[in-house]
Amino acid sequence: xNNFTFWNPVRVHFGEGQVTRLSEEISKNQKVMLLYGGGSxxxxxxxxxxxxxxxxxxxxxxxxxxxxPHYETLMKAVELGRKEKVDFLLAVGGGSVIDGTKFVSxxxxxTDDDPxxxxxxxxxxxxxxxxxxxxxxLPATGSEMNKASVITKAANKEKRGFMRPELFPQFAILxxxxxxxxxxEQIANGVVDAFVHTTEQYLTDSAEAPLQxxxxxSLLTTLIExxxxxxxxxxxxxxxxxIMWCATQALCGLVGAGVPQDWATHMIGHEIxxxxxxxxxxxxxxxxxxxxxxxxDQKRQKLLQYAERVWHIQSGSDDEKIEEAIDKTQxxxxxxxxxxxxxxxxxxxxxxxxxxERLESKGMVALGEQGNIDLATSRQIxxxxx
Ligand code: NZQ
Ligand code: ZN
Numbered sequence: 001x002n003n004f005t006f007w008n009p010v011r012v013h014f015g016e017g018q019v020t021r022l023s024e025e026i027s028k029n030q031k032v033m034l035l036y037g038g039g040s041x042x043x044x045x046x047x048x049x050x051x052x053x054x055x056x057x058x059x060x061x062x063x064x065x066x067x068x069p070h071y072e073t074l075m076k077a078v079e080l081g082r083k084e085k086v087d088f089l090l091a092v093g094g095g096s097v098i099d100g101t102k103f104v105s106x107x108x109x110x111t112d113d114d115p116x117x118x119x120x121x122x123x124x125x126x127x128x129x130x131x132x133x134x135x136x137x138l139p140a141t142g143s144e145m146n147k148a149s150v151i152t153k154a155a156n157k158e159k160r161g162f163m164r165p166e167l168f169p170q171f172a173i174l175x176x177x178x179x180x181x182x183x184x185e186q187i188a189n190g191v192v193d194a195f196v197h198t199t200e201q202y203l204t205d206s207a208e209a210p211l212q213x214x215x216x217x218s219l220l221t222t223l224i225e226x227x228x229x230x231x232x233x234x235x236x237x238x239x240x241x242x243i244m245w246c247a248t249q250a251l252c253g254l255v256g257a258g259v260p261q262d263w264a265t266h267m268i269g270h271e272i273x274x275x276x277x278x279x280x281x282x283x284x285x286x287x288x289x290x291x292x293x294x295x296x297d298q299k300r301q302k303l304l305q306y307a308e309r310v311w312h313i314q315s316g317s318d319d320e321k322i323e324e325a326i327d328k329t330q331x332x333x334x335x336x337x338x339x340x341x342x343x344x345x346x347x348x349x350x351x352x353x354x355x356x357e358r359l360e361s362k363g364m365v366a367l368g369e370q371g372n373i374d375l376a377t378s379r380q381i382x383x384x385x386x
Pocket of ligand 2: 197
């Protein structure tokens, strides 16, 4: 096992009705900025619940954070937050709203220069970030309990992730009933995202960390069992609760502690979103099978373990077992209603050039757990996605 430092300060309030905890988490003398997305929280009652929990608080609002949140939109929230001198940021929504709020938190005090530099250049955080908390409505990214954020500069279609300890929310409210209103494609994208977060930290070269491996296998197995149920049943609390907790745990830092991590599928997928606007989970369903096929020699031992323990494939040669496991993974994504070929989204072979160029311009030239996925290999992975 590799050396690691694990620290996760996020307090999780899980279960129906936990939104009332907001009044314990935020002090009444803090001026709150409530940030949200395109309005789903106003239709499904979550906004009303949050407002009821914050009666007697001074609350200002910033709505309109789009999926794959834009720096340009978030800078408007930064201006408002500075003008109103807010003391606390409350993100109510999916990963995009939470990621966007994380950016706003560190951007508000970053007054001397363009806060995009925090994202693009790893500029040092200046001043005191505004504390934040989250009410999650879409189980997928794990953003509610991690220190990562992914922001897109719309002007040049530049999608970038950044990680800082300052980005941890103070708390996360996870009420499975808040996910009942999700459209099916968002449930599917969320399940796939959680699934691929797990594989990025598990389907690597050998780690000799049986606890983390079995933890990953539990998450994958649970998602395979619960995902299809959530697609079929609209308001089944047990299923939604299990998916929600899986998604949070898949990227809160535990599965990946002390083991090699890949993340090539994510980086390659981000360029599909940046260029063609596909939802994040959808890009992962397209890219993962191809990444596994292209990198199967390096990942051989883990893929075999995955085939046997997660998909219970016991017969055939090792190569056949690995192939079958990758096929079953792809079929699982398709059974969740996600098409797994770029051509099905009108993305053509000639579009690959643009995406490879974007990877190059961002310095994404040595991806994967061994840093050996160069641009030629990324191109090969895109080709396998067609
Ligand atoms: O904007 P609203 O109206 O709220 O609608 C959203 C949005 O249209 C809707 N939605 C959310 N909760 C809902 C709901 N609709 C009905 N009922 C509800 N309860 O769903 C749509 C998608 O929301 P979004 O937040 O964009 O989805 P997701 O949570 O999948 O977040 C995706 C973003 O997170 C980044 C992705 O790159 C992408 O930008 N990621 C962040 C990570 C992190 N911070 O650790 C890691 C991930 O790998 C990922 O890269
Ligand atoms: Zn993801």
